[in-house]
Amino acid sequence: MEYPLRSGDPSKLRTACLVLGIFSKRNLSEPAITVDKASKSFLGRILKKGDMDGKSGQFLMLYDVPGIRAERVLLIGLGAKKDFDLSAYRKAMAKSATILSESHTTEAANTLSLVEPQGSDIYTQMRESVTTIERQFYRFDQCKSNVEEIKRPLKKMGLFIGDRRSAKRAEQAIAHGCAIARGTSLAKTLANLPGNICTPSYLAKEALALGRQSPKLKVKILDEKQMEGLGMRALLSVSRGSRQPAKLIVMEYKGSSDKSKPVVLVGKGLTFDAGGISIKPSAGMDEMKYDMCGAASVLGTMAACVEMALPINLVGIVPSSENLPDGDANKPGDIVTSMSGQTIEILNTDAEGRLILCDALTYTERFNPAAVIDIATLTGACVVALGAHASGLLGTDDALVNELLAAGESSGDRAWQLPLWDDYQEQLDSNFADIANIGGKGGGTITAGCFLSRFTKKYKWAHLDIAGTAWKSGAQKGATGRPVPMLSEFLLKRCGLGK
Known part of the structure; x- marks a missing residue:
């Protein structure tokens, strides 16, 4: 799996799938707010329909979101903002990896790395992102005679950073995580x-x-x-x-x-x-x-x-x-x-x-x-x-x-x-x-x-x-x-x- 660093406005990134975090009671994370503005409140209108509240474990895949360049948008529930710690971060990152794999997406960009858990930093977030994602993709099939190959496996997960000045530390974290x-x-x-x-x-x-x-x-x-x-x-x-x-x-x-x-x-x-x-x-x-x-x-x-x-x-x-x-x-x-x-x-x-x-x-x-x-x-x-x-x-x-x-x-x-x-x-x-x-x-x-x-x-x-x-x-x-x-x-x- 490759983990290229992404920065800038997520609404302007061309990607097969853009991952956004939603807190409980339909509170948008900062990257989600940016995308919502670019889409002229499309995300807000969808959430008001009640398909997703933002509770931990929830997700919603959206297609053809207007005003952005991503082909799809995956909304991931983060739970209550006041309780968002490293444990909740790992759960959200794991959920995003699982859904992306099941949707046969070969490339995606994940903004969850911009949602800072309590007491965290860029190194911790990046390393935890990698170890969590890789854990979801581990399979043991060495002793099976008939292994079903994944037709379109996820090969690239872009991770967003807020400031390019932190790129060196983020790259070190990714290397350590791998x-x-x-x-x-x-x-x-x-x-x-x-x-x-x-x-x-x-x-x-x-x-x-x-x-x-x-x-x-x-x-x-x-x-x-x-x-x-x-x-x-x-x-x-x-x-x-x-x-x-x-x-x-x-x-x-x-x-x-x-x-x-x-x-x-x-x-x-x-x-x-x-x-x-x-x-x-x-x-x-x-x-x-x-x-x-x-x-x-x-x-x-x-x-x-x-x-x-x-x-x-x-x-x-x-x-x-x-x-x-x-x-x-x-x-x-x-x-x-x-x-x-x-x-x-x-x-x-x-x-x-x-x-x-x-x-x-x-x-x-x-x-x-x-x-x-x-x-x-x-x-x-x-x-x-x-x-x-x-x-x-x-x-x-x-x-x-x-x-x-x-x-x-x-x-x-x-x-x-x-x-x-x-x-x-x-x-x-x-x-x-x-x-x-x-x-x-x-x-x-x-x-x-x-x-x-x-x-x-x-x-x-x-x-x-x-x-x-x-x-x-x-x-x-x-x-x-x-x-x-x-x-x-x-x-x-x-x-x-x-x-």
Whole structure:
């Protein structure tokens, strides 16, 4: 999709479709007022007929509007003007993209970018426009034998700016938006692929392909023999139940000086999780292909970072495996020794994500990181606590946690902080090992974070539990690509380039 900048009088622009915003109670946005004057109150007369009030979600397509050069005009409801914030802006932009696509319009000009949401600026509006539009057009059809092609797809969406002096900042926002959107789409596609295709080896190949896109990105893959040599026996205990070999994917992006400490992203890469011997219920088990959404988000964020050429050092680490029942799989009661030397009693083999993550977090120490963030579809308890709207966030460094919370608010990819108090640590006590891999029924997301915290003593660390936000179930089943937008905004802000 192309996003050329437009300016000037929208009524004089020749385009297949001009998008205008209408607030509740038929209040016209400024661009709509301009077009209404040029059409000698044509818009006002149409609205008075009652076909549209301007409520959020409403739309009206008009043809042959007099006095203007656009072939069609699409009116989009914006809701109450006093409530028009970034969330309402995204909804309106998404609606316009959907209607334009369904109307087989190949080119359009959108004035919604001139309607400033509360607390917004040109950079935010342009970036949100692009990421929102691209989200509407994402499709996963790689595994279908008969794909119906869109005969007249939307190829160009012009975005209006009020002042050409802001063009440079707007163009930067569009470039960033395209990069984040492509990174999000990559994360979605990797997650949507079935487990028989997207194996640990497949993820490794995707990482190597990403590494070939930039000389600043170096990728190496550690196999099971190399991990054994490092003492990663917690990670390898999970992969024993699978015929697919585990992989540790290490991606190093050098966008800044060698002396600059890197940010490290660690993504849980369980390409399929049947629960092991503590097997999951069969209903909905197909969705356990999404247990690698943390890994997918790390690859997507790395891809966005490379495309934006961010001046930062970034490391992405993905421990990847399957978790299946087998004669050699972990058994409840088994004790394994992690790379850190801590012993772990496995009380539930379905709490395997923390077993692969703990060794990856210990491996992370060698990079002397400025900050470490792990991302994982870790606990069903997080879904119970927060639903599908916010990711769970825990951490040992308040400043890092606050950075992520702010990035989530800015990007619309929000998180909610949960406590990481020492009071919860005793739930992980074991009679036979240094630590148990589960902490009982209460506070499951928190005790999972407590478990991981024991392997992060040497750096600033935060943990994102995306079990409720990484994918949708039901009729709209599919990966969301979260938290690529949040992580991208976090990195942009660290570079002084964010919202």
